[in-house]
Amino acid sequence: MTIEPIQEKLANSVDSLGLQFIQRHIFICAEATKPECCDRAASIEVWNYLKRRLRELNLDQATSDRPSCIFRTKANCLRVCHSGPILVVYPDGTWYHSVTKEVVDRILTEHIIGNQPVQDYLFLTHPLPPVNN
Ligand code: FES
Numbered sequence: 001m002t003i004e005p006i007q008e009k010l011a012n013s014v015d016s017l018g019l020q021f022i023q024r025h026i027f028i029c030a031e032a033t034k035p036e037c038c039d040r041a042a043s044i045e046v047w048n049y050l051k052r053r054l055r056e057l058n059l060d061q062a063t064s065d066r067p068s069c070i071f072r073t074k075a076n077c078l079r080v081c082h083s084g085p086i087l088v089v090y091p092d093g094t095w096y097h098s099v100t101k102e103v104v105d106r107i108l109t110e111h112i113i114g115n116q117p118v119q120d121y122l123f124l125t126h127p128l129p130p131v132n133n
Pocket residue numbers: 029030032034035036037038076077078079080081082084085086
């Protein structure tokens with residue numbers, strides 16, 4: 001049996017996931033081990049909806065028309081732990097509270113596509129500052 005070198009496996013992951021095309025990365029707290037900020041089932045529903053809408057809007061993969069994609073990650077907990085589900089978009093550093101399916105639609109349409117953060121649910125804007133060594 002041939003063992004695939006680790007770098008080759010990782011390069012395959014980069015390609016298959018389109019990591020080199022990520023434009024924004026969305027994290028949402030969902031299915032938390034200790035659901036402190038919202039109902040666990042509701043957070044799972046919102047997470048599944050986010051994945052589905054990214055796919056339906058063709059935002060989850062780079063295309064010839066749009067050579068960038070939106071990556072999404074389900075975080076167990078984003079440490080805010082109230083008024084959730086909590087969702088953060090990087091590199092913008094925009095933090096949203098009380099995220100429902102309707103709010104997901106607004107974030108995708110107004111913020112991700114339209115570049116206008118959804119003020120009604122925004123509680124912090126903090127793009128990560130450059131690291132000074
Ligand atoms: S459980 Fe949602 S932020 Fe902690």
